[in-house]
Amino acid sequence: MSFRSYKDKIEEGDTAILYLSNNLYAIDVQPEMKNKKGELIENVYQTPFGALKVKTLIGAEYGSRVELSKGWGHVLQPTPELWSLTLPHRTQIIYTPDISMIMLQLDLVPGSIVLEAGTGSGSLTHALIRRVRPHGHVHTFDFHEHRSKVAQEEFMEHGIADFVTAKHRDVLADGFGEELNGKADAVFLDLPSPWVGVPHALAAIKDQGGRFCSFSPCIEQVQRTCLALQEYGFQEISTMEVLQTEIKVSRRTVPVRDLSFLKQKSSTSPVEEKPSSETSYVVGTWPQSTPGHTGYLTVATQPPYARSKAKKSKPENDDDKSSSENGDKMVIDETV
Amino acid sequence: MANEVKIGDYIIIQKQNYKKLHKFNKSDSSISLGRDTINLKGLEGSPYFSTFKLLPKTSRKNKEFTIELADEAVKLKDEIDIKVSGNDNRNILDDGRSQKLSAADIETLKSDSNKASDIVETLISNSNTFHNKTEFSQDKYLRKKEKKYFEYFQVVKPNLRIISEIMYKLEPNKIQNLRIDTLSQIITTVNIHCEGNHLLYDSGSNGLVAAALLSVIGQNTTGKLIHMHPGNMSQKQALLAMNFPEEQMSRCVSVNVYSALRQFYQGCDTHKTADTEKSENGTEENPLKRKNDDDIEEHQSKKNKQDDENKPSDNINTNIDSETPRENKKPKWHFDNIAAAELLHKKMDSLVIACKEDPQNIFSELVTFVKPGRPFVIYYNVAEPLQQLYMTLKAQSNVAALKLSCNWMRNYQVLPDRTHPEVMMNASSGFLLSGYVLNK
Numbered sequence: 001m002s003f004r005s006y007k008d009k010i011e012e013g014d015t016a017i018l019y020l021s022n023n024l025y026a027i028d029v030q031p032e033m034k035n036k037k038g039e040l041i042e043n044v045y046q047t048p049f050g051a052l053k054v055k056t057l058i059g060a061e062y063g064s065r066v067e068l069s070k071g072w073g074h075v076l077q078p079t080p081e082l083w084s085l086t087l088p089h090r091t092q093i094i095y096t097p098d099i100s101m102i103m104l105q106l107d108l109v110p111g112s113i114v115l116e117a118g119t120g121s122g123s124l125t126h127a128l129i130r131r132v133r134p135h136g137h138v139h140t141f142d143f144h145e146h147r148s149k150v151a152q153e154e155f156m157e158h159g160i161a162d163f164v165t166a167k168h169r170d171v172l173a174d175g176f177g178e179e180l181n182g183k184a185d186a187v188f189l190d191l192p193s194p195w196v197g198v199p200h201a202l203a204a205i206k207d208q209g210g211r212f213c214s215f216s217p218c219i220e221q222v223q224r225t226c227l228a229l230q231e232y233g234f235q236e237i238s239t240m241e242v243l244q245t246e247i248k249v250s251r252r253t254v255p256v257r258d259l260s261f262l263k264q265k266s267s268t269s270p271v272e273e274k275p276s277s278e279t280s281y282v283v284g285t286w287p288q289s290t291p292g293h294t295g296y297l298t299v300a301t302q303p304p305y306a307r308s309k310a311k312k313s314k315p316e317n318d319d320d321k322s323s324s325e326n327g328d329k330m331v332i333d334e335t336v
Numbered sequence: 337m338a339n340e341v342k343i344g345d346y347i348i349i350q351k352q353n354y355k356k357l358h359k360f361n362k363s364d365s366s367i368s369l370g371r372d373t374i375n376l377k378g379l380e381g382s383p384y385f386s387t388f389k390l391l392p393k394t395s396r397k398n399k400e401f402t403i404e405l406a407d408e409a410v411k412l413k414d415e416i417d418i419k420v421s422g423n424d425n426r427n428i429l430d431d432g433r434s435q436k437l438s439a440a441d442i443e444t445l446k447s448d449s450n451k452a453s454d455i456v457e458t459l460i461s462n463s464n465t466f467h468n469k470t471e472f473s474q475d476k477y478l479r480k481k482e483k484k485y486f487e488y489f490q491v492v493k494p495n496l497r498i499i500s501e502i503m504y505k506l507e508p509n510k511i512q513n514l515r516i517d518t519l520s521q522i523i524t525t526v527n528i529h530c531e532g533n534h535l536l537y538d539s540g541s542n543g544l545v546a547a548a549l550l551s552v553i554g555q556n557t558t559g560k561l562i563h564m565h566p567g568n569m570s571q572k573q574a575l576l577a578m579n580f581p582e583e584q585m586s587r588c589v590s591v592n593v594y595s596a597l598r599q600f601y602q603g604c605d606t607h608k609t610a611d612t613e614k615s616e617n618g619t620e621e622n623p624l625k626r627k628n629d630d631d632i633e634e635h636q637s638k639k640n641k642q643d644d645e646n647k648p649s650d651n652i653n654t655n656i657d658s659e660t661p662r663e664n665k666k667p668k669w670h671f672d673n674i675a676a677a678e679l680l681h682k683k684m685d686s687l688v689i690a691c692k693e694d695p696q697n698i699f700s701e702l703v704t705f706v707k708p709g710r711p712f713v714i715y716y717n718v719a720e721p722l723q724q725l726y727m728t729l730k731a732q733s734n735v736a737a738l739k740l741s742c743n744w745m746r747n748y749q750v751l752p753d754r755t756h757p758e759v760m761m762n763a764s765s766g767f768l769l770s771g772y773v774l775n776k
Contacts, residue, residue, distance in 0.1 A: 005531055006742040009709070019736050063709025064775040074736045076709050076772055079527040080619055097743065100520035107495050110530045110554025130529050208339050209385055219755060226750040239748040242517045247719065247740045247767070282723045284740060296748065302384045303410070305631070320547060 002077050003126065003158035010057050010075065015158070018066065020047055020073040026086035031055040039323045044045035049073065066287045090147055094190065094215060095124035098294055099242035103131050105213045105299045106186035112137045114186045115204055117171035117197065118142040123252045124188070125164065129155075133163045141182060143170040175200040184208055189214040195228035196220060202232045202310060205302045212213075212302060215295045231299070233306035239298045243291060247284040254279060340381050341491055342633035346577040347379075348502075350493040351482060355502050357494065357577055374401045384493045412478050415453040422468040424659060434465040439621035452485030494577050496551045503544055503574065504762070506689070510543045512690065512717045515765035517745045519544065522688060523552050523772045526711045530557035530684035535705060537564045537593060537698055539691045540571070545715075547574035549688065550588045557580060562676050562684070564593040564702075566693075591676045595669070597701070598679040605626070687712035687773075695725050695769075703734075717766040726769060738771040769772050 003013035008015050011027055015066065018025040023045065033043040033055060038126040043054040050069030057066070062077040076082060081096045094102070102124065110112060112132045119125055119142035128138045142148040155161040172191055176184075187201040187210070194214040201212050212234060214225050222239050229237050255275030341347055342361060350355045351369055358367050364377040374390060379690050393400040394583065422428075437445070437459070438603060449455045456478070460466045466474065492498065498774050500516045508515075528534055528549050538545050546563045553559035563570060604718035618761055687706045691698055695714050712735070729735050743765055747758045 006707075006710070022737075024737075029625040061708060061775050063707070063773060072361065074772075074774055079711065081524055081527065093744070097517075101745075102519050104497055104500075104516065104520035107497055109551050110557050127524065128526070131552065134530055178403055207381075221750070222750055223752070223755055227752070237750075239554065239750050241746045241748070243744040244521065245742050245744065247742060249723045249730075249740050251727060282727050283718050284721075284723050295654070298750075305385070 003160050010060050012058050014076050017076040017078050018073050026085050029057050047181050061134040080130050083126050084123045091120040093121045096140050097242050099124050099127045101242045102213050106213050112185040113137050116188045117185045119151045129160050129163045138164040140166050141169040141171050153170045172196045176204045180204050186211045195224040198228040209302050209304045212300045214298045217295045224300050229300045233309045234300035236301050237300040239296050340383050346494050348494050348498050349489050350492050351489040354484050372399045388491050390487045394435050399747040412482040413484035420467045421471040428465050436462040452487050456481045467663050499574050499577050511544050513764045517744045518765045525713045526686035528552045530554045530559050533560045533679050534686045535562050535684040536688045539566050541690050543572040545690045554586050561588045563590040588764045589672050591672050595673045596676040597671040601678050683707045685710050690715040711772050719767045722767050722769040734774050736774050737772040740769050742767050
């Protein structure tokens, strides 16, 4: 339950983050666990620095030191950022550098209603919930039934289920559902063909307008999405990439090679031809290998008039495809 | 905030990609966009996102315009019909003779025509080469001309994204080159949310960081923000531009860092004793005078101007000089200092520092107010002071997960068959040093 509000001490049932020399581990704070045979045994968490009896964490203050048999670590209360680094991956996930920008680009504040498809491993979902609560809501969808269920259970366990509705639904095929028409301040898509989802976003966003963001790894997806956004009357369409690099800081001692003595004949015979002294700097080293690409963020604004404009131009589309209401999805598919 | 433009609102005037922040303080206030002066009479009461057409007051020559509500902005491309295009540029020579109109002709054309499409159409019909250009090249030409002669603007509601973009584009050094993506990282790194007490020390972002944190703390929530600054008035341009309701704005306590810490440690001010006020004023001003460097003074003179426009009720931190003469009524800063000190006693849930000074002392003093296990972040526009601080903190071991990072952002032009990164990118946006405070 440690995901909802800050607290001072670890309680049973919390998720605690163990920080061990640059490594993070999420630990379920349960004094006992079931073994393979289904028997209850003491919960002991194995770390590279030795075993941790999870029971001993209960009552400890967040931010305090934890002794291990071969060293020590610290326990932290999970934030969406720490969770993104430790969560069990059920899919590829979006990380904090992109998440931060997505939330700012979607103009999210407490009280916003935001739709997300798909839920995936819930990395972004946790951050969205944190941003829109207490009076906002996240509606998140995944076409993978099991994944959606696991996410839903996770939100319950984390004590944040009242701010989120997780549903099993294929948004590209079926849209966000009629009950969400005109309800959203923002729509986020992380789907293989986001352009198909654009008309669904158009339907879901509030009358007074809202924001759209799509995360796509490939530029071809971006191009089709931008065309769809333009077609449906979105404005301020913009595509960007955001990366974050960690810089390693260290003190570096470097040799000093003096060459000035060569200008004169040396009085003392042979001068040694090697560095004469040392000096030191605090340096920042840029990593040799670092994420160079995660995904493109395509963002756009839906103005209040976009929906009515799209409706007006719709009959032509229908004529073209000689199909009625049911053919809508096909029309959308083929207009790209 | 209502959905229609009200007098007193900060609004965004957007003309194509150009956005300008404007305080709409009277119904016929004027705004200058580039060399044009536009009278905004008729804007009041219209819903946000409305599009307006610019109408020349007399002729286009004197650059004065009035406005008229329009359904939508008409694109030059839709107004001008292009029939023929070339395949490539092999037959196009840049001999300066392709345009039949002289420079003087074009000037008269510009001042006589009332419609952008007339001007551009005349230019095109008098060009020998336009129709030999490729479709892409014609498109690019029209986009360029559209930028020059665009006759529409839209009124948009300010929010953090737009304000951050405007301030970074306009004068990045006034906000210490804090780019929108880095700003977004600050908010998430320290887990700012609707609850808790958050501490900010900011010595020069025109209120942008405070606006960011307060917007994420949200309306009708319990979160509070202490906004510490070194001058005798806080920089709050961005805070004001957000049009926060009074309830939200009141949860941002802006205090002078010296006064707030003096109050915390020495506890001179109380709610009751009125007689200590005078002596307090004496001690109040000295450190401030010593502090004033050029930069802060410059910001403050700007602030002063801005404050004149605002009703006193908007002010979170009032000017000492103007408020002190009234003896029995204590100035607002007096109560703000007490409020800040009380919050500091309860300890803080996050610490954000965006400073121009050496971050070492500021951090080591302010970190003592942060609860164990809570995150902090320091923004600085070059890496070296943060690297130095990193080494200091590593040696002290009172923080964990220390991380120095740098953000990078690139925008893209996405057009059919012409997608590529934008030619210019904003390459400078400072560094972040982040971590978690440990239990000592």
